[in-house]
Amino acid sequence: MIESLEKVLVQHPFVEGLKPEHISLIVGCAKNVVFEPGKYLFKEGEDANSFYIIRSGKVALEVYSPEKGSIIIQTLDEGDIIGWSWMVPPYQWKFDARAVELTRVIELDGNCLRSKCEDDQSLGYEIMKRLANVFDNRISAMRMQLLDLFGKS
Amino acid sequence: MQAMIPSSYRIQKFIKETQDTFTIELKSIESKNGFTFEPGQFNMIYIYGIGEIPISISGDPNKSGILTHTTRAVGIVTKEMAKLKKGDIVGIRGPFGRPWPVREAVGNDIVIVAGGIGLAPLRPVIYHVLENREYYGRIILLYGARTPQDILFRKELEKFRSRLDIDIIVTVDRAIKGWTGNVGVVTTLIPRAPFDPINTIAMICGPEIMMRYTIIELIKRGLGKDKIYVTMERNMKCGIGFCGHCQYGTEFICKDGPVFSYKEIEHLFGKREL
Ligand SMILES: Cc1cc2nc3c(=O)[nH]c(=O)nc-3n(C[C@H](O)[C@H](O)[C@H](O)COP(=O)(O)OP(=O)(O)OC[C@H]3O[C@@H](n4cnc5c(N)ncnc54)[C@H](O)[C@@H]3O)c2cc1C
Ligand code: FES
Numbered sequence: 135m136i137e138s139l140e141k142v143l144v145q146h147p148f149v150e151g152l153k154p155e156h157i158s159l160i161v162g163c164a165k166n167v168v169f170e171p172g173k174y175l176f177k178e179g180e181d182a183n184s185f186y187i188i189r190s191g192k193v194a195l196e197v198y199s200p201e202k203g204s205i206i207i208q209t210l211d212e213g214d215i216i217g218w219s220w221m222v223p224p225y226q227w228k229f230d231a232r233a234v235e236l237t238r239v240i241e242l243d244g245n246c247l248r249s250k251c252e253d254d255q256s257l258g259y260e261i262m263k264r265l266a267n268v269f270d271n272r273i274s275a276m277r278m279q280l281l282d283l284f285g286k287s
Numbered sequence: 288m289q290a291m292i293p294s295s296y297r298i299q300k301f302i303k304e305t306q307d308t309f310t311i312e313l314k315s316i317e318s319k320n321g322f323t324f325e326p327g328q329f330n331m332i333y334i335y336g337i338g339e340i341p342i343s344i345s346g347d348p349n350k351s352g353i354l355t356h357t358t359r360a361v362g363i364v365t366k367e368m369a370k371l372k373k374g375d376i377v378g379i380r381g382p383f384g385r386p387w388p389v390r391e392a393v394g395n396d397i398v399i400v401a402g403g404i405g406l407a408p409l410r411p412v413i414y415h416v417l418e419n420r421e422y423y424g425r426i427i428l429l430y431g432a433r434t435p436q437d438i439l440f441r442k443e444l445e446k447f448r449s450r451l452d453i454d455i456i457v458t459v460d461r462a463i464k465g466w467t468g469n470v471g472v473v474t475t476l477i478p479r480a481p482f483d484p485i486n487t488i489a490m491i492c493g494p495e496i497m498m499r500y501t502i503i504e505l506i507k508r509g510l511g512k513d514k515i516y517v518t519m520e521r522n523m524k525c526g527i528g529f530c531g532h533c534q535y536g537t538e539f540i541c542k543d544g545p546v547f548s549y550k551e552i553e554h555l556f557g558k559r560e561l
Contacts, residue, residue, distance in 0.1 A: 194470065204464040208471045213479055234467050271475070274500065278472040279460050283494040284403035284433040 139164050143240055146187050147213050148264055156257045163246035169193075169233035175216065177230045182219035183244045188212055191237025196230045208275075209234065218265055220244025290527045293333045293378025294318070296354060301372055304357065305437050308404060309369055310345065313354040316376065321351025325386035326411035327518065327546045331526045332356065333378030334371075338364045341523045341541070343408035344382060348415055354379065357407035357439070383526045384545050387412050388516055392488040395514075396424040398480060400501050402431045402473055402493025406439045408518055409492050413447065424487075426453045427480050431473025431497070434459050435466050454481060473497065477504035484509035490516045490546075499557050502549055512550040519544050519552070 140161045143149055149157060169175060175186060175193060186193075192211045196204040207229065210216055216239075219227050225244065251258030296313035303309050315322065324344050333339040346355025360369040371377070389412060397416055401409050416423050428447075432438045438457060448455045456476050458469035469476070474497070489505050491498050498517050505515055521540045524532040528542035536555040538544060549556065 192467075192469075194464075196464065202463060206462045206464065206466060206470045209458075209469045211469075275472045275475050278474065278496065278500060281496060282433070282460070283497050284431070284437065284460065 139166060139240065142166070142189065143187070146189070146240070148187055148215050148268075152260055156254075156260060159250050159254065159257055160242060160247060163243045163250065164240050165243075167239050167241045169237045169239070171233055171235050171237075173233050175231040175233065175237075175239070176227045178227055180227050182217060182225045182227045184217065185220050185242040185244055185247060186216040186231075187240040187242065188214050188216065189238040189240060191239075192234040193237055194232050194234050196232060198230065204230070204232075208272075215268060218269075221248060221265075290380060290383075291525070293331070293339075293380050295376050296379045298371055298373050298375050298377070299353065304439055307361075307369075308357060308359045308437075308439060310355060310357040311368075311371065311377075312346070313356070313377065313379070314352070315354075315379075322354045322382075323351050324348060324382035324411075326389055326415050327387035327408060328382035328384050329408075329526075329545065330354075330356065330379050330381030330383070331523070332368070333380070334364055334367050335376070335378065337367045339378070339380075339524075340364045341383075341520075341526060343518075343545075345407040345410045346414075347418075348411050349418055357404070357410075359404040380526060383541055385543065385547075387490050387518075387546050388488060388548075389415050392416075393422045394424070394486070396482040396487040397426045398482050398487055398489040398505070399426075399428045400430075400473060400477070400489060400491045400493070400505075401428070402497040403433065403437070404439065405492035405494075405497075405518075406430055409490060410440065412490060413453075417447065417450070417453065420452055425482055427482055428453065428455045429473055429476045429480060430455070430457045431476075431493070432457070432459050434461055435468070456480070472500075474500045474504050477501065477508060480508075482508075488514050488516065492518045495557065502556075512553060513548050515549040516546055517549060517552070517556075518546050 190212050194206045195208045196206050198204050295316045297316055298311050299314050300312040326348055329341045329343040331339050332342050342356045342358050345357040358365050360366045399409050416426055458471050462470050491501050519540050521533040523541050524530045526541045528539045533540040
């Protein structure tokens with residue numbers, strides 16, 4: 135089981151280039167999970183105990199507004215990761231995540247991953263570098279979204 | 288056609304595409320010859336008594352009987368244009384400008400990146416490459432719109448997609464629950480788009496900021512600057528390189544463009560003042 139998870143994990147772009155010993159470490163925190171369409175991976179305000187690596191499917195990140203209902207801020211799919219709130223106190227989700235289609239993910243236990251990153255800081259640095267890359271891309275995309283380029287000028 | 292004198296065309300069909308965008312199909316009153324053009328060329332459209340503006344041709348280059356333009360109502364002339372109806376007459380000068388490099392692209396994968404109304408000037412490219420499908424590798428259209436309601440040519444995109452020999456990925460900047468497509472800016476689609484960077488020609492049309500970030504992502508994927516084409520918009524008057532209205536550095540957008548390779552205009556692109 136662990137061995138097959140490792141095989142799946144190494145193919146994901148987020149872990150590409152990670153040393154085999156680091157992959158073995160994080161596989162210890164991983165499990166394979168499937169979400170049916172419409173099911174929530176998590177909801178705003180819940181404890182952020184997990185980090186998700188999407189293998190296939192599509193997930194919508196949403197914020198609920200009483201006036202407008204659920205607003206989709208972004209969708210993520212194969213090759214993407216979801217969430218860094220497991221790493222940042224107070225470890226709570228700031229949005230909802232809903233499977234739009236049948237979605238297969240590798241779920242990493244946030245506590246487990248955090249303690250492995252503390253114990254082996256070279257692993258921690260590798261994870262941080264990869265997350266920084268994700269932050270950079272998401273912030274650039276969000277800036278463009280805020281500019282509302284296709285709106286009325 | 289005389290370059291400075293408009294010919295009269297009658298509106299055969301007026302199609303409301305989205306809340307602010309419409310398509311007109313025109314037929315010449317003066318001539319029985321069809322209207323031939325190349326993908327990416329534009330016409331100066333004269334709305335009698337109001338003014339004249341450049342609008343790209345959005346129809347099929349293989350069908351010369353009908354001239355098609357798709358326009359977003361943004362200001363004085365385009366808002367008057369939006370009030371036109373079947374049977375009304377407009378003046379046309381054109382076609383003008385350098386087209387998209389559909390011939391140079393033969394043998395390559397084609398990546399078309401469009402934002403908002405930017406899909407209209409690229410639609411003739413889609414018609415052309417699909418009609419000459421065997422000459423091209425993979426064909427990928429990445430299209431970003433503001434909301435699901437703003438997706439242009441939606442039915443036609445669905446029809447193209449059902450051909451299975453073109454990849455069409457659409458994303459919107461914002462949506463509410465119920466939309467099952469992508470949400471996020473169009474540039475986020477580039478890292479995983481299925482093209483071979485060594486043999487690809489990219490054609491981009493949209494707001495300049497969108498084009499800038501699209502170029503960055505395409506270069507990250509390994510595309511050469513000479514393989515990336517954009518179309519530029521500037522105010523125009525004559526449309527034929529006389530008046531200098533559309534000057535962009537040393538180039539005149541109307542006759543040296545509106546399509547340029549990024550390599551040609553890199554030094555001007557995104558500059559505040561020229
Ligand atoms: C080569 C070329 C091809 C073009 N092809 C198309 C096309 O196929 N379809 C199309 O809809 N437009 C196209 N345009 C843009 C179009 O020419 C302008 O939108 C039009 O000239 C605006 O005229 P107006 O009198 O309605 O607006 P104006 O009254 O001149 O402007 C009013 C307001 O609209 C804003 N505005 C002007 N142009 C734009 C714009 N392009 N986008 C957003 N806001 C704008 C101005 O900043 C101003 O605030 C093209 C432009 C060029 C140079
Ligand atoms: S519009 Fe007159 S020179 Fe280009």
